[in-house]
Amino acid sequence: MSTVYVPGDSSARSVGADEVAAAIEAEAVRRGVVVQVVRNGSRGMMWLEPLVEVVTANGRVAYGPVTPRDVAALFEAGFLGGGAHELGHGDTDQIPWLAQQDRLTFARVGVVDPLSAQDYEGHGGLVALRRALVMTPAQICEEVTESGLRGRGGAGFPVGVKWRTVLDAVDLPKFVACNADEGDSGTFADRMLMEGDPFMLIEGMVIAGIAVGAHEGFVYVRSEYPDAVAAVAAAIAAAYKAGWLGPRVLGSDYGFDLEIRVGAGAYICGEETAMLESLEGKRGVVRAKPPLPALEGLFGKPTVVNNVLSLASVLVVLARGAQFYRDFGVGRSRGTQVFQLGGNVGRGGIVETAFGITLGQMLERFGGGTASGRPIRAVQVGGPLGAYLPPARFDLPLDYEAFAAAGAMLGHGGIVVFDDTVDMAVQARFAMEFCAAESCGKCTPCRVGAVRGVEVIDRIVAGRDVAAGVVLLEDLLELMAEGSLCAMGGLTPMPVRSVLQYFPEDLDRSEGTP
């Protein structure tokens, strides 16, 4: 019997993976060959999706992008034995794009059957949890702090320090809340991890619970990710069945219950306090801080709020040690970051690599230029609230501090490529439009500032008193950045400022006109 992997990842399905899987099964029946099709996660090489892998005596061999029309020819070429075909890429693990990465957090994604508990344990799952169960909460917090792991959701706060704060809080009960409301355009790593290795998230949450003394957790997944919702829900059910969740985790005296909650289409619920409000069943309106959620979070109780990738990275720290993890990276950016290459890019997908390579290296080594074949004009890093950077800034190393010093941010690691047809005035206006559409409305700088921002940019682009308009816009940006309650209004100025700084010619169209 042959085993064939066809990703069940929603991105792969969006370009026909289901149809390819069905075609392979039908062709196998027609030829009287026994083929087991496993729906794995995606390896993250999106330009090769649907990427079909065949298990051979020499390991897994990749073919892609496969369409249903290619299937008969693949059988003809003997792909079940790794036969040569024009769509063939040889040994999957040796594809340079993958081989050059440091796949720590994403080690299992695309490799295993996402909902097979056996696969999970067979590929290093539960090692971290078993270790955590024999450590004291303080030891876990300390090890995570030593690893240098910082929150991967965007803010970059040290995970171990946050956990220690919750551990030291006296109020009970305590909660673990996973922020899986991955709303930033250009980011899809949380989604792929939840679809491709959902047990990892569950294990991370249980460990967080042990570390802070919480026995109840919630995963808040955005509704735009129905496949991730289904995968996490199924994994939670399987984890209960296997005894990884429930009153006696892995037979220990420690109990942990986990529930999934689905968002309802509000970007602001990715902001941690808005997410907590939403979990409580309220409008997703941000809270003023302090009090910190670590002390007064969900239902007013001490709460760990961590992003999916932060929780998943903890497993690497505990399974392989703090020193192993912190040996990756540079400066105060330790470990690996799961970057996501998207937009107008030749080879988009997941690039997990140690912090420190430059933006330019990332785009050359992995991105492979634009999909359109035209020159890159701008790259937006860190989601809709991140800066647009021109090729002149591609020397920036991908690390939190270097980006912050340049008026940019790494955020959740999304990198969106634009070619030279982009109109940066449209992008600046969009940043304000987006903020106007998604502001929760609690504070005035964000709620009103975004609307005024659209108007001012429109006046500038129309060429009406451009110099005065730019002064007014800069004043507005300062007010929003300094006066907003949360990062929504506070960071919307970042992309707009970057357009003013690097692409002023797109805004000022009056030059040369009488």
Add this chain to the structure above:
Amino acid sequence: MLSDVSLRQAPWSQEVALETIGAHAAQRGPLLPVLHALQERFGFVDARAVPLVAKALNVSRADVYGVLTFYSDLRSSLPGRVRVQVCRGEACQAVGGHALAEHATRSLGVDFGGTAVDGSVTLDEVFCLGNCALGPTVTVNGRLRGRVHSAELDALVADGGVLA
């Protein structure tokens, strides 16, 4: 072949509504799960459900209404038979998303957030579907589709989300 939302979803029934509400009322922070469940059952959250939810969860009708109108997923009226979401995020903008969005409103004859008068289609904008390396991205009747330009969108809408 067409997944007809109005046929799949139940007509209003107070008994069914109360049963749906009751199934989630014991959860912590039950309001959002309750509203999701009502929408799943009826296709939208009927105004007649609002006082029932308020009573069952011991909150004010204003609280329920406030939540219902805050979240863009929650509908107060029945959507069209074909539901189209077009991603407006930056990654899709970089590969022709603006043109696709214009084509969608023009060809379907509705603005974003609107439903055609004959109930044939509802068009919504969405900010990122997490398919950022394979854009432009849409969903048709909940099915995610990547690399969709004008011609592909027309074909998907005609087939109710099923690729030919």
